[in-house]
Amino acid sequence: MKVHIIGSGCPDARAERYGSAFLLDIGADSLLIDCGPATTYKMARMGLAATQVGHVFLTHHHFDHNADLPCFVLTRWDQSKGTEPPLQLYGPPLTRRFADLLFGEAGAFAPDLKSRVEHPASHECHRQRGGVMPRPGLSLDAHDVGAGKVAEAKNWSATATQVHHVEPTLVSLAYRFETAEGSVVFAGDCADCDALRQLARGVDTLVIACTHFGAPPASPAIVDVITGTPEVSEIANETGARRVILTHASPSYAVPGVRERAVADIARSYGGAILFPSELDTIDIGGKGNAER
C-alpha cells in the first residue's frame, strides 16, 4: 500500500506546496483523497494517470481541497476508452450539488461535454486513444455521505466521521480505510476533537494537518480549526497511531530547518514514526510503521 503526496500545502499557492490531495494505492485500486489545486497536473508529474482512479473522497468544500475536481473528472473522462466503471465521488453535504453544477445538464461544463461527445474531431481523438464508439458521456456517481461506512471494495472499506473544522458553514469529514495491509486515516482539515480520536484509534498511519508548530503559540482562532504540532502529539499518543504523516504545511515550513523542528517537537512526546514529506513524494505504508524509527 502506498500514499502519493500530491498536495500538502495551504490555499497559498507556492511552488513547493499548494492545496491538499493524496492518492492511496491499495493493490490495483487507486483512491484519491481530496482534489486541491493542480492535482491532475501534479499527478501527471508523478507518472500517475487520472484514468487509474475509481474513487474520490472529498473531506470538505474549501477550495484548497476541491478546486481541481473539474479538471480531474474531465481529464479522466476524456482520456478514458469508454469502458471504465463510473467514477465514484464521496463527500459531505454539497458534494452532489457541486458535481451537478459542474457536470449536470445545466452545468458549467455541459457545453464542452456535448461538444466532445458529438464533434467528429473529438471522435477521432477518442478513436486514436483506443476509445469505443459511440463516444459515451461522462459517468459520475456523486454521493453525499456522513458518519459511518461510506464505501467498500474487495480489498478495502472506507468509514467517515464528522470532524470539527469550520461548521456550520461547511461540514468536514475524516476518512479511515481498512485494508489487508493495514489501516490509514486521512484527518482532512480539523482541530483536535473526539470524533477524530475515535476514528483514528489504533490506526497504522495517520495523515494529519500540521499547519502550526511550537512556540510562540498559534492564534487560538487557528488552533480551533486545524491541528499543529501540540495537537498532533496528543492525538497520535492518545490513539496509539503507529505512524504520522504531516501535511497541510503553512508557507513558514519552506524555511530550511523548520520541518525538522516540527518533527523534533512531536518526537519529544510521541514514539511512533513521524514523516513530513515533500509534495510529489511517495510513501510505502504497507508495513507497521515502527520499523522506520
Ligand SMILES: [Zn+2]
Ligand atoms: Zn479547510
